Amino acid sequence: MYYKDEYCWGLLINEDCGARSYVDDEVVITRLGGGSEKENGKLVVKKGQDETNLLVRCIMKSKINNQEVGLVIGKKNNLLNRKLPHHYNVMDYFQIAKVWPEKQDGQVFYKVRFEKLNISKKSWWARKGAPDPMPHEQRTMHPVEKVCPTCTTKEMQVYKQGWTCLNRHCGDFWKINGHDITNSMDLTFHDAFLEYRAPPLKRVSDTPSLVPDRLPEIAKKEVEDPHFYVSREAMRGIVCPTCRRCIPRRFWEGWKCADDGVDQGASAAANTTNKCPFQKWLSFQPLSLEEAIGTGSAKPRRDSSASSGYLQPEISDTLLAPYTIHTYEVEGAGYIVHFVANKEINERPGGPNDLFKELQDTQLGLRRFPLIQAMVKGTLQAQFGVNYGLPYKFVVPSASLAFNGACDAIHRVLGRLTWATQRAVASKGHTTECPNELLVLGYGEGQKIGYHDDGEDSLGPTIASLSLGAPSTMSIRMKYRYYHGFIKKSHRLLDIDPVLPKCENYEKRLELKKNFYNLPETAGYNKLPENKEEYEKWKAERFGKEKNPKTYREWWQEYKNAWWEMYKSIPEKESRGSPPDLIKMELNHGDMVVMHGEKLQQYYEHAVSVKGNGKLRFAMTARYIKRDKVDKEDWPKGDFHLTGEQIYNGG
Ligand SMILES: O=C(O)CCC(=O)C(=O)O
Numbered sequence: 001m002y003y004k005d006e007y008c009w010g011l012l013i014n015e016d017c018g019a020r021s022y023v024d025d026e027v028v029i030t031r032l033g034g035g036s037e038k039e040n041g042k043l044v045v046k047k048g049q050d051e052t053n054l055l056v057r058c059i060m061k062s063k064i065n066n067q068e069v070g071l072v073i074g075k076k077n078n079l080l081n082r083k084l085p086h087h088y089n090v091m092d093y094f095q096i097a098k099v100w101p102e103k104q105d106g107q108v109f110y111k112v113r114f115e116k117l118n119i120s121k122k123s124w125w126a127r128k129g130a131p132d133p134m135p136h137e138q139r140t141m142h143p144v145e146k147v148c149p150t151c152t153t154k155e156m157q158v159y160k161q162g163w164t165c166l167n168r169h170c171g172d173f174w175k176i177n178g179h180d181i182t183n184s185m186d187l188t189f190h191d192a193f194l195e196y197r198a199p200p201l202k203r204v205s206d207t208p209s210l211v212p213d214r215l216p217e218i219a220k221k222e223v224e225d226p227h228f229y230v231s232r233e234a235m236r237g238i239v240c241p242t243c244r245r246c247i248p249r250r251f252w253e254g255w256k257c258a259d260d261g262v263d264q265g266a267s268a269a270a271n272t273t274n275k276c277p278f279q280k281w282l283s284f285q286p287l288s289l290e291e292a293i294g295t296g297s298a299k300p301r302r303d304s305s306a307s308s309g310y311l312q313p314e315i316s317d318t319l320l321a322p323y324t325i326h327t328y329e330v331e332g333a334g335y336i337v338h339f340v341a342n343k344e345i346n347e348r349p350g351g352p353n354d355l356f357k358e359l360q361d362t363q364l365g366l367r368r369f370p371l372i373q374a375m376v377k378g379t380l381q382a383q384f385g386v387n388y389g390l391p392y393k394f395v396v397p398s399a400s401l402a403f404n405g406a407c408d409a410i411h412r413v414l415g416r417l418t419w420a421t422q423r424a425v426a427s428k429g430h431t432t433e434c435p436n437e438l439l440v441l442g443y444g445e446g447q448k449i450g451y452h453d454d455g456e457d458s459l460g461p462t463i464a465s466l467s468l469g470a471p472s473t474m475s476i477r478m479k480y481r482y483y484h485g486f487i488k489k490s491h492r493l494l495d496i497d498p499v500l501p502k503c504e505n506y507e508k509r510l511e512l513k514k515n516f517y518n519l520p521e522t523a524g525y526n527k528l529p530e531n532k533e534e535y536e537k538w539k540a541e542r543f544g545k546e547k548n549p550k551t552y553r554e555w556w557q558e559y560k561n562a563w564w565e566m567y568k569s570i571p572e573k574e575s576r577g578s579p580p581d582l583i584k585m586e587l588n589h590g591d592m593v594v595m596h597g598e599k600l601q602q603y604y605e606h607a608v609s610v611k612g613n614g615k616l617r618f619a620m621t622a623r624y625i626k627r628d629k630v631d632k633e634d635w636p637k638g639d640f641h642l643t644g645e646q647i648y649n650g651g
Pocket of ligand 1: 274439449465606608619
């Protein structure tokens with residue numbers, strides 16, 4: 001359901017709309033989603049709904065206030081017995097004719113009957129050969145109505161099998177002729193219930209078209225604003241004027257309807273190939289640095305972490321001058337080095353100011369990739385990207401470009417990040433591999449990348465990034481499961497819990513763990529097994545011998561009980577939310593960040609958002625990808641040879 005202000009504005013009907021779900025040329029009946037699970041291929045209602053349920057509240061509010069609802073039918077919905085043209089197909093505006101509770105698997109849940117608003121016109125999804133619709137005034141069919149003898153509610157007959165009271169608080173609810181409906185699956189809708197038409201809805205608002213034509217407005221905006229292409233509005237999709245398909249803005253250059261060049265996008269998910277020739281390329285005028293940064297974006301040279309309740313960095317103006325260096329020690333995980341740039345660094349020939357300009361003047365091939373973990377398969381990332389060198393997770397291998405042949409700016413960025421990688425790690429007395437991959441991300445107005453990690457097993461432990469253009473904030477926090485000690489969805493306790501410093505209930509959790517492992521009281525968190533191997537070794541030593549009076553299962557059960565006892569004793573407000581940010585870094589034009597430590601990616605996650613009204617930001621992130629994790633034929637893509645000015649020495 002798409003809802004706002006507790007109004008239902010739109011609904012997607014896809015697979016599994018529940019028992020008796022129904023779609024014809026004008027009527028749609030569906031259950032309000034949520035609370036059911038598939039068991040042996042059958043949808044079983046596990047959790048009931050009542051009037052306090054958000055979806056029920058939204059649908060009721062829309063019904064009472066005569067709010068029309070836009071319906072979208074998904075390809076997986078087979079109630080129409082026809083092949084639908086797209087993955088998701090906009091039907092039309094509907095009115096909510098009836099909302100009522102039903103009972104199944106011992107749970108009460110809600111159903112909705114929608115009626116198409118404009119019934120004077122044949123629906124595009126109407127059966128082949130269906131006659132023209134009858135005028136509204138000739139539709140006289142109406143279901144029989146009865147007054148419930150127990151609660152006096154007047155109710156229409158919904159089911160063929162007989163009349164039932166649909167007031168869920170009445171003793172006669174879900175009874176036919178005084179008998180409980182035991183097998184609700186046998187019920188069918190009465191013909192009159194399907195065929196009656198509610199009085200036409202007085203439309204309350206000037207509802208926008210469900211298939212908006214944005215092209216005239218885009219043409220106007222492009223004339224008014226030479227930087228329209230990075231605006232929020234320019235990031236939205238359009239409807240193809242040729243084939244009526246929704247086209248997301250997949251390309252930096254604009255919109256293209258055909259699927260060519262889309263490897264894992266929405267069309268791949270829908271398993272279709274579209275060859276429509278329509279494309280709309282935007283006009284581009286490069287942004288100056290001032291325009292990209294935007295007005296009103298404060299430019300603190302110190303991280304927020306340096307001045308508030310976050311993890312404090314160690315600050316040095318001399319370590320790698322002219323950069324100011326902020327070093328964050330993330331105990332038990334690794335470290336983060338923030339290279340804070342300044343005017344002198346940025347203005348040097350070939351430096352960040354020049355790079356920002358050159359990157360805009362180059363056709364980089366930026367495009368939006370599908371999110372790896374998306375609720376709806378094929379959903380695209382907000383920002384645009386292009387990958388150089390060995391392929392990284394966002395792209396299919398063939399989409400990564402070789403360093404050889406990349407423009408000079410890319411090589412200079414690589415030079416800077418190679419230098420930053422080596423120097424940051426050397427400042428802590430370590431060494432690391434040089435990068436062989438570079439991901440360029442282009443962010444438009446207000447865009448952000450949500451919390452994620454770069455912790456794939458194909459990656460080395462060091463990640464370096466350079467920020468150009470608009471300022472942004474990088475936030476780093478512990479992952480939910482490590483912060484709380486259990487998995488969010490299943491509430492399953494972590495068997496290998498590292499009990500990291502600053503996690504929730506640190507002391508109590510550490511004490512329980514030390515008891516569990518029989519560790520001395522003085523032992524720190526770093527004595528706990530950290531991986532499966534260490535854990536299995538401990539388990540074999542302790543429980544492998546017959547003489548142990550307790551089995552591992554009993555031991556674990558006792559620990560689990562004690563853990564949840566401890567958890568229950570903590571006020572809910574303090575213990576269930578998202579983990580707090582540990583570090584907040586202000587990334588300004590020319591800044592670089594190096595994260596080092598495998599565990600940093602394993603236990604922590606980071607997010608970056610463009611600040612204020614910043615309009616354009618490039619983030620260039622260099623990593624080392626382990627060659628053996630990549631197809632041999634892609635290896636040459638990671639080879640490069642820097643010459644002259646491309647080699648950076650920190651000036
Ligand atoms: O935008 C940035 O600075 C960082 C991008 C990022 O998190 C990534 O590439 O994984």
